Amino acid sequence: MAELTAVVGIGQTKYVSKRLDKSMPGLIREAAERALEDAGCTWNDIDAVIMGKAPDMFEGVMMPELFLNDAIGGAYKPMLRVHTAGSVGGSTGIVAASMVQSGIHERVLCVAYEKQSESNATWALSISLPFSLASVAGAGGYFAPLVRGYIRRSGAPEDTGIRVAVKDRQNALRNPLAHLQLKDISFEMVANSPMLWDPIRYLETCPSSDGACAMVMENEALAGKRSNKVAWIHATEMKSEPTMFSGRDQVMPQAILDNSKSLYKKAGITKPREEIDCAEIYVPFSWFEPMWMEGMRITDINQGWKMTYEGATALDGDFPVNMSGGVLSSNPIGASGLIRFAEAARQVRGIAGDHQVDGAKKALGHAYGGGSQYFSTWIVSSDKP
Amino acid sequence: MSEDPIEVFLQPIQLDYDYTAGVSASRFLRAIEQGKLLGQRCPVDGRVYFPSRGSCPQHAVPFADDGAVELPDRGTIVTYSIVRVPSENIPLELPYITVQVLLDGADTVLMHVLDGDLDTVRMGLRVEAVWKPKEEWTTSLANILYFRPLDEPDADYDSYKEHI
Ligand SMILES: [Zn+2]
Numbered sequence: 001m002a003e004l005t006a007v008v009g010i011g012q013t014k015y016v017s018k019r020l021d022k023s024m025p026g027l028i029r030e031a032a033e034r035a036l037e038d039a040g041c042t043w044n045d046i047d048a049v050i051m052g053k054a055p056d057m058f059e060g061v062m063m064p065e066l067f068l069n070d071a072i073g074g075a076y077k078p079m080l081r082v083h084t085a086g087s088v089g090g091s092t093g094i095v096a097a098s099m100v101q102s103g104i105h106e107r108v109l110c111v112a113y114e115k116q117s118e119s120n121a122t123w124a125l126s127i128s129l130p131f132s133l134a135s136v137a138g139a140g141g142y143f144a145p146l147v148r149g150y151i152r153r154s155g156a157p158e159d160t161g162i163r164v165a166v167k168d169r170q171n172a173l174r175n176p177l178a179h180l181q182l183k184d185i186s187f188e189m190v191a192n193s194p195m196l197w198d199p200i201r202y203l204e205t206c207p208s209s210d211g212a213c214a215m216v217m218e219n220e221a222l223a224g225k226r227s228n229k230v231a232w233i234h235a236t237e238m239k240s241e242p243t244m245f246s247g248r249d250q251v252m253p254q255a256i257l258d259n260s261k262s263l264y265k266k267a268g269i270t271k272p273r274e275e276i277d278c279a280e281i282y283v284p285f286s287w288f289e290p291m292w293m294e295g296m297r298i299t300d301i302n303q304g305w306k307m308t309y310e311g312a313t314a315l316d317g318d319f320p321v322n323m324s325g326g327v328l329s330s331n332p333i334g335a336s337g338l339i340r341f342a343e344a345a346r347q348v349r350g351i352a353g354d355h356q357v358d359g360a361k362k363a364l365g366h367a368y369g370g371g372s373q374y375f376s377t378w379i380v381s382s383d384k385p
Numbered sequence: 386m387s388e389d390p391i392e393v394f395l396q397p398i399q400l401d402y403d404y405t406a407g408v409s410a411s412r413f414l415r416a417i418e419q420g421k422l423l424g425q426r427c428p429v430d431g432r433v434y435f436p437s438r439g440s441c442p443q444h445a446v447p448f449a450d451d452g453a454v455e456l457p458d459r460g461t462i463v464t465y466s467i468v469r470v471p472s473e474n475i476p477l478e479l480p481y482i483t484v485q486v487l488l489d490g491a492d493t494v495l496m497h498v499l500d501g502d503l504d505t506v507r508m509g510l511r512v513e514a515v516w517k518p519k520e521e522w523t524t525s526l527a528n529i530l531y532f533r534p535l536d537e538p539d540a541d542y543d544s545y546k547e548h549i
Contacts, residue, residue, distance in 0.1 A: 020390035060398060118393060126472040133527040135483050135498050137472040144466035145485055149549035152464075152508060152542075198467035245443040246432040246492040247547055 004384060005100040006223035006230040007345040009039025009216030015179035015330035018117040019210035024064065025071030028113045031212035031335075032072050035109065039216040046216070047105035048078040052092030052112040053334030054085060054369075058119035072111050084240070086139075086282065088112065089337025090367030090376025093215065094236045097378070100219050101233075107222060113212035114332035121208065121333060137197070139284065140205060142371060144197035147287040149251045151199065156290060156305035158199070162190045163308050164286035165204045165328060171315055172325025174354035179209045179330040204286040204328075211332035213339045220384075231345035231380040234362075235266035243371040250372060256295035259375040264297070267379040272364075273298050276379070278320040278347055278357040279364040280340035284327045289313060293321070296366060296377070315355065323347065323355040337367025341378055348382040409439035409448065414524035416455075420516060424491050426452040432492035436526070458514035458529070460488035461540040463548045465499065465506050482506050486532055487545050494548050500531040509539035 011034025013019070019027055028051075036042065049072050056062045065081035068074075084091040089112040096110035122138035136142050151158065169185040172178035182189070193203035223230045239259040241248070260272075269275045281296070283289045290304030298319060299307055307313050313321035322328070324343045327336050344365035346352040352360075362381045368374060406414060409425065413436045416423040425437035429444040433454050440447045465484040468477075477498065484506070485494040499506055500515065512532040522528045 018393075020393065060396075120473075122470070123473050126474040132525065133497060133529070134475050135477065135481075136496060137468050137470050137475055137483075140470060141466060141468055141472075141483060144468075145464040145483065146549070148466065148508070149464045153546070153549070194469065195467070196470045198469075200466075242442040244493060245441070246427070246430075246434060247443075249547075249549075251549055 003101050003103050004220040005097050005217055005233045006220070007215050007233065007380065008218050008223050008226060008230045009035040009041065010342045010346060011035030011038060011214040012177050012339065012342065013211045014177050015209040015211040015332060017179065017208060017210065019115065020117070024059070024061070024113070024115050024118070025068055027115060027210065028068060028111050028212045029071045031113070031214040032109060032111050035214035035216050041107070041216060043073040045107055046073055046077065046109045048099055048108045049074040050080050050082060050092055050096040050099065050108060050110040052082040052088040052110070052338065054083070054088055054114055055124060057124035058121050058333065059115060060119070073109065084369055084374040084376065086284070086333060086369030087337050087367040087374040087376045088369065089213065089335050089339060090341055090365065090378070091238060091337070091374070093338050093341040094238055094376055094378065096215070096217055097233050097236055100217050107216065107218045109214060109216055110338065111212060111214040112335040112338040114334040115210045116208040116332060117210050140197035140200055143285055144200050146250050146372070147285065148199055150287060150291050153251065154290070154302040154305060157309070159191070160290060160305040160308050161199070161204045161286035162187060162201070164283070164289045165190045167314055168283070168286070168322050168326045168328040171323055171355055172329035175324045175329070177330070178325040179207050180325070200285050200287070206284045206327045206331035207329070209330050209332040211330065211335055213335045213342050215338070215342055215345070229349040229382055231348045231382070232384050234379040234381050234385045235263050236378040237263040237266065238376050240374045243373050251291065252295055252301065253372050255373060256292070256368070256375045259377055260296045263377045263379060268385065269379070272296070273319055276319070276362050276364050277360040278323060279366065280324060280326065280343040281321055282327055282337060282340055282367040283322060284331060286328060289321060292366065292368070296364065315357070320357050323352065323357060337376060340367055341365035344378070345380050348380050350382070407439060409437055412453065413437045417526060417528055418522055418524045420519070420522060420528070422456040422458060422488065424454045424456050426454055428452065433490060434493050435488055435491040435495060454490065456488045456490050458488070459535060460486045460491070460512060461545050462499070462506065462508060462510040462512055463487050463494050463545045464508055467503055467506070484512070484532060486512060487548050497529065498531045500533050505534060507539070509542060509545070511535040511537040511540060
């Protein structure tokens with residue numbers, strides 16, 4: 001990449017189930033203003049705006065980037081909208097970074113959001129296609145059979161998912177922005193919660209959240225002059241594959257294996273588990289933590305559940321995952337990927353508050369979407385490459 | 386500034402589509418209207434796609450017209466879920482069992498539902514299709530009401546594991 005790029009400002013809203021005091025433009029403006037404030041910038045300092053959100057069917061507002069343009073300071077500036085289903089937040093961060101890396105712009109703003117209180121995601125994802133039988137109920141209905149496939153092939157103990165859910169919800173108690181704050185969370189509480197899409201229980205799923213996340217990114221000439229810590233982007237990667245083809249590994253798609261391989265090569269990482277200090281991974285259903293630990297090559301295939309079991313992914317483990325509480329604790333869908341990227345950046349800037357990993361210097365952000373077919377990832381560090 | 390919340394109201398919308406199925410899907414739909422299940426063979430690796438389609442998503446080649454393969458209405462459950470969550474789009478009574486069925490001779494799975502006890506469903510279970518009465522058949526996979534268990538030994542895991 002030509003221009004070294006850094007995250008210099010981060011803004012998030014508090015994630016809640018219904019943000020009734022703000023409209024969609026108000027919600028994203030709140031996140032954007034906080035990112036500008038963190039970066040010490042004004043709207044005039046921004047060269048271009050990149051916006052991301054998940055399928056328009058969720059809120060039923062088609063092409064929302066048109067009416068949101070002025071709310072995020074896009075008037076008379078280059079403005080792009082990104083969409084890659086659930087991974088869109090990650091892709092939005094990557095597109096924004098590429099605008100600076102390419103030398104086209106010096107400083108850009110990216111924003112991603114979802115207002116689930118104005119939407120019905122399960123309805124929008126339970127599509128009645130012509131000439132077929134509608135039987136897949138929402139994202140859970142799609143992913144539950146794949147989780148079953150993972151359990152079968154890995155031999156993972158049935159309570160692995162429960163352990164992930166307890167850990168992420170405990171982490172959320174340390175993050176004031178997290179939506180779900182379950183103070184008395186316990187193994188029994190998750191285990192006894194209703195089975196929704198067998199083998200996925202209610203407390204192993206993500207909530208429906210309203211929220212937005214924003215970041216300001218700069219080139220080296222600008223970011224290098226700053227006295228506070230910035231998050232240098234060492235590498236970004238996106239890979240995709242078709243939803244369906246014969247022999248497709250739906251549990252461990254080739255696209256994530258290719259993505260992680262290429263990401264680490266770009267970042268000069270040869271031993272990811274040792275060289276990366278912590279990760280924010282897209283885990284909308286608890287079992288995807290062990291699955292994506294394998295996909296991101298942090299551990300070997302079929303061994304991911306052991307990391308959960310051994311406590312490696314806990315806040316005090318050797319490879320902390322989803323310190324913020326993750327998607328399991330806050331899920332404004334379109335923003336969720338960008339939150340992963342932003343939380344990775346907060347860690348290496350040392351500003352993650354009570355969920356800070358001590359001395360984190362290098363962090364991984366990850367998002368996925370569609371039928372496990374879009375993957376967006378990045379590596380950020382407190383040091384220049 | 387007013388402290389009153391911004392109001393939210395529900396406004397249902399309806400979208401009607403004109404849909405052009407195309408040559409390959411039309412062939413599949415005309416066949417299922419007659420109770421026949423048509424797959425299509427990839428000319429590169431010989432794998433059978435069901436439902437039949439116009440081209441291979443993996444090899445990016447068109448499927449030849451003579452590659453159509455008629456498949457039996459029985460197969461193996463590759464993976465499944467028991468669903469206890471309602472969705473307005475899905476007219477099934479809760480709980481119901483969603484299954485991915487690998488039809489005998491096919492190399493892709495079909496998502497459908499299983500009629501059976503919740504504790505009998507398992508990976509490898511052999512199943513057959515139960516069809517609607519012939520006079521109700523249309524150009525839809527919903528001509529198959531559901532699958533039901535066959536009285537056969539389970540399929541060997543190795544025979545279907547690559548389709549999960
Ligand atoms: Zn092919």
